[in-house]
Amino acid sequence: DAKTTQPPSMDCAEGRAANLPCNHSTISGNEYVYWYRQIHSQGPQYIIHGLKNNETNEMASLIITEDRKSSTLILPHATLRDTAVYYCIVRVANRDDKIIFGKGTRLHILP
Amino acid sequence: GAVVSQHPSRVICKSGTSVKIECRSLDFQATTMFWYRQFPKQSLMLMATSNEGSKATYEQGVEKDKFLINHASLTLSTLTVTSAHPEDSSFYICSADGTGYTFGSGTRLTVV
Numbered sequence: 001d002a003k004t005t006q007p008p009s010m011d012c013a014e015g016r017a018a019n020l021p022c023n024h025s026t027i028s029g030n031e032y033v034y035w036y037r038q039i040h041s042q043g044p045q046y047i048i049h050g051l052k053n054n055e056t057n058e059m060a061s062l063i064i065t066e067d068r069k070s071s072t073l074i075l076p077h078a079t080l081r082d083t084a085v086y087y088c089i090v091r092v093a094n095r096d097d098k099i100i101f102g103k104g105t106r107l108h109i110l111p
Numbered sequence: 112g113a114v115v116s117q118h119p120s121r122v123i124c125k126s127g128t129s130v131k132i133e134c135r136s137l138d139f140q141a142t143t144m145f146w147y148r149q150f151p152k153q154s155l156m157l158m159a160t161s162n163e164g165s166k167a168t169y170e171q172g173v174e175k176d177k178f179l180i181n182h183a184s185l186t187l188s189t190l191t192v193t194s195a196h197p198e199d200s201s202f203y204i205c206s207a208d209g210t211g212y213t214f215g216s217g218t219r220l221t222v223v
Contacts, residue, residue: 034212043117043204043214044155087154098145099212101155 003027004088009106018075020105022088025069032093033064035073037084038104044087047073083109113139115207117215124195124222132190132218134205140185141207146178149202149217161188195222 005023012018024033032051036044048055048062050071055062061074075082087104091097114137124130134144142163147155159180160168167180177199179191188207192199200222206214 036212036214038155041202041217041219043115043206043217045214046212085154097208098157098160099206100157101147103154 003090003100004102006086006088006102006105008103009108011108011110012075012078013110014080015077018078018082018107018109020073020075020086020088020107021070022073023070024088024090027068027090028092030092031090033062033068033071034089034091034099035060035062036087036089037082038087039081039084047086078107078109080109080111083107113137113207113213115205115213115215117205117218119218120216121219122221124220126196126222127194129191129193130195130220132192132203132205132220134188134190134207134215136186136207136213139207141188142185144182144188144205144207146180146188146190147204147206149204155204158190161190163188192220195220197222 032049034049035047038044048057048060050062050064064071085104085106087101089099116135116137118133122130144161146158148158149155157170158173161180161182163182163185169175182188202217202219204217
């Protein structure tokens with residue numbers, strides 16, 4: 001079973017920041033938090049990952065709470081192209097470790 | 112970055128025939144690849160782990176004789192849906208762990 005809990009759907013106005021929460025209360029010390037998104041009829045796309053420090057890249061920022069039991073993905077200026085299903089996943093960083101997907105959050109960007 | 116190529120992107124086949132889907136890692140070697148299936152409005156479901164040079168590991172409830180997986184080289188894994196039926200119609204996605212966990216673009220299988 002997936003180790004994360006996410007709201008099933010969210011709306012965000014175009015141009016505003018989209019904040020997507022994820023709960024992972026059973027995360028282990030060696031597990032990272034990964035975020036992927038899936039645009040309709042495409043394969044999932046990697047967004048960002050982190051262990052305990054906040055991370056930022058050209059796509060998004062990842063805020064992880066100090067106890068690591070939850071995190072928030074932030075899309076700073078959402079566009080219509082950010083409409084997708086966003087998946088929060090916890091896994092160890094070793095290669096060959098399988099990923100189990102939860103149900104994700106369906107993000108709708110409103111014009 | 113790491114690229115995973117999946118082919119074909121869509122295929123329509125007749126009921127009872129077999130269909131092969133290819134998954135290639137283009138710029139890295141992958142001893143392990145993963146195959147997922149996704150039905151409309153549902154999440155990705157892991158079907159099996161493909162291991163180079165050895166047998167695939169199937170998730171519970173996935174018929175290994177129905178979904179044949181071959182991982183004969185470090186850059187290629189294939190999934191063959193044997194004796195396909197309409198209920199096998201789905202979106203099939205492969206992935207491999209290069210510099211990060213990379214997914215193919217998926218194959219839309221329609222069995223008529």
